[in-house]
Each structure stands twice: as structure tokens, then as C-alpha cells.
Amino acid sequence: MTVGHHAPNPPTLFSFSSPDSLVLSLAEFVLNAQKEAITKKGRFAIALSGGSLPKQLRGLIDNPAVKWDKWQVFYVDERVVPLDHEDSNHRACTELLFSKVPIPEGNIHTIDPTLLDDLDELSDAYEQALIGEFAQKDAARFPVFDLILLGMGPDGHTASLFPGHELLAENSRWVAYLEDSPKPPSKRLTFTYPVINHAARVAFAATGKEKAEILAKVFDDPEAGLPASRVRPAYPGQLYWFVDDAASASVQFQKTPFKL
Numbered sequence: 001m002t003v004g005h006h007a008p009n010p011p012t013l014f015s016f017s018s019p020d021s022l023v024l025s026l027a028e029f030v031l032n033a034q035k036e037a038i039t040k041k042g043r044f045a046i047a048l049s050g051g052s053l054p055k056q057l058r059g060l061i062d063n064p065a066v067k068w069d070k071w072q073v074f075y076v077d078e079r080v081v082p083l084d085h086e087d088s089n090h091r092a093c094t095e096l097l098f099s100k101v102p103i104p105e106g107n108i109h110t111i112d113p114t115l116l117d118d119l120d121e122l123s124d125a126y127e128q129a130l131i132g133e134f135a136q137k138d139a140a141r142f143p144v145f146d147l148i149l150l151g152m153g154p155d156g157h158t159a160s161l162f163p164g165h166e167l168l169a170e171n172s173r174w175v176a177y178l179e180d181s182p183k184p185p186s187k188r189l190t191f192t193y194p195v196i197n198h199a200a201r202v203a204f205a206a207t208g209k210e211k212a213e214i215l216a217k218v219f220d221d222p223e224a225g226l227p228a229s230r231v232r233p234a235y236p237g238q239l240y241w242f243v244d245d246a247a248s249a250s251v252q253f254q255k256t257p258f259k260l
């Protein structure tokens with residue numbers, strides 16, 4: 001990727017009147033990213049969030065166009081709990097998506113559940129898994145995911161990057177941990193902005209009127225520096241938002257009719 005001196009591309013905001021149209025369009029969008037990635041590189045590197053995101057991916061289930069064997073899946077953030085714990089993002093993605101599709105287990109990169117007692121080791125090991133997938137880390141290089149899918153909490157957090165937290169300023173580590181998450185559980189691992197903002201495409205999915213006030217702030221007051229506003233993929237990366245009309249009701253920023 002040539003980052004150069006270009007300003008980041010502006011975000012594209014898609015707002016849908018029904019949950020089903022959002023889900024179907026998001027599936028179409030993921031498939032388009034998958035096709036482009038497989039054509040170029042023979043595999044599709046994608047990172048998923050937890051929270052409400054996994055259920056928005058149900059349009060991929062029973063979809064014959066998905067090349068599951070080509071997917072390499074990482075988690076944007078993960079709670080430091082066993083993989084079958086009810087708070088685990090991996091568990092949520094497995095229950096709502098992976099258990100229903102033929103993805104090879106080895107293509108899903110979870111945190112190492114044997115390292116839950118040592119957060120340094122746990123985050124280093126996850127960073128090593130990224131390095132293994134994306135070649136050697138050096139000062140000038142970052143992993144370039146084909147697609148990173150994010151959610152946004154009602155406080156404007158994304159991944160496990162929370163308003164006012166020191167990790168918002170992390171600019172060298174790819175994976176970091178926190179022990180003071182304001183949203184339980186308190187111990188978490190998260191991709192940092194250097195990873196999120198070097199993806200080829202980043203897409204948020206956020207729905208419901210409880211997200212309306214914060215979504216307006218993210219779009220119309222980006223200087224406030226909310227975690228979700230700080231997602232600005234480096235050029236030529238693209239940023240998309242898939243929201244419903246309830247969430248976008250107060251946003252002044254221009255909405256775009258969905259098309260690929």
C-alpha cells in the first residue's frame with residue numbers, strides 16, 4: 001500500500017430502512033471485498049468484532065458465494081476470558097456464524113486460551129499471529145487487512161478502544177491489552193489504530209436509536225476525538241458505515257444510497 005501524503009478518503013455512510021436490507025447489503029459488500037482479495041492474493045484476511053456485529057453477518061450463512069476456505073479470520077478485540085465464556089467475542093462469532101458455515105477451524109485465529117493469566121504474553125502471542133499472517137513487522141510496515149468489521153458502543157468506543165483511554169495514543173504496538181475497560185469484562189486485548197487504520201477497507205455496523213446521539217457526534221463533530229471518529233484508514237483505504245435509519249436520524253453528514 002502506498003500511503004504517501006494523501007489525506008484519508010472520506011467515509012461513506014449507508015443508511016438502511018430495515019434490518020434485513022442492511023444485513024443483505026453488508027453480505028454483498030463482504031463478498032465484494034472477498035472477491036477482490038482472493039483475485040489479488042489468493043486469500044481473504046478479515047478481522048471481526050464482537051458485540052452486535054456477528055448477528056449482522058447472518059447474510060453470509062448458506063451463501064454459496066462465500067469461499068470459507070480462503071478466509072483468514074482475526075478478532076479486532078477479545079475479552080480475556082476462556083473461548084467458551086459467554087463474554088468471549090470468539091464464542092459470539094462461533095455461535096452466530098462459524099458454527100453454521102463450513103470454515104476450516106485453522107482459519108480462525110483466536111487468542112491463546114493457555115495465556116489468560118499473563119496479558120503481556122497473551123497480547124505478544126496475538127501480535128505474533130498477525131506477524132505470521134502478514135510477514136515480518138518492522139518500523140514502516142503494518143498488516144493490511146482486506147476488511148476490518150467494527151461495531152461502535154453508545155459511548156463511541158470501537159474495538160476495545162474507549163473514550164479518553166491511553167491506548168488511543170498507542171502508535172507502535174499492533175495488539176495491546178487493557179485491564180481497566182469501563183465496559184465489563186475489564187481485561188481485554190485490542191487491535192490498535194496502526195492496524196485498524198492500515199486496512200484496505202474498514203466497515204462499521206451500528207443500529208438502533210441508542211446509537212443516534214453518538215453517531216451524530218462521530219460524523220458531525222469528529223474533532224471531539226471519539227474512538228470511532230479516529231478510525232480513518234490511511235489512503236487508499238476506505239471507510240464505510242452500515243447503519244439503520246434509527247441510528248442515523250440526527251446525522252447531518254451526507255448519506256449515500258448503497259451500491260458497490
Ligand SMILES: O=C1O[C@H](COP(=O)(O)O)[C@@H](O)[C@H](O)[C@H]1O
Pocket residue numbers: 049050051052053076077078079089150151152153154157158159160183
Ligand atoms: O465491547 C465491545 O463493544 C463493541 C461495540 O459493541 P456493540 O454491541 O455496541 O456493537 C464491539 O464492537 C467490540 O467488539 C466489543 O468487544
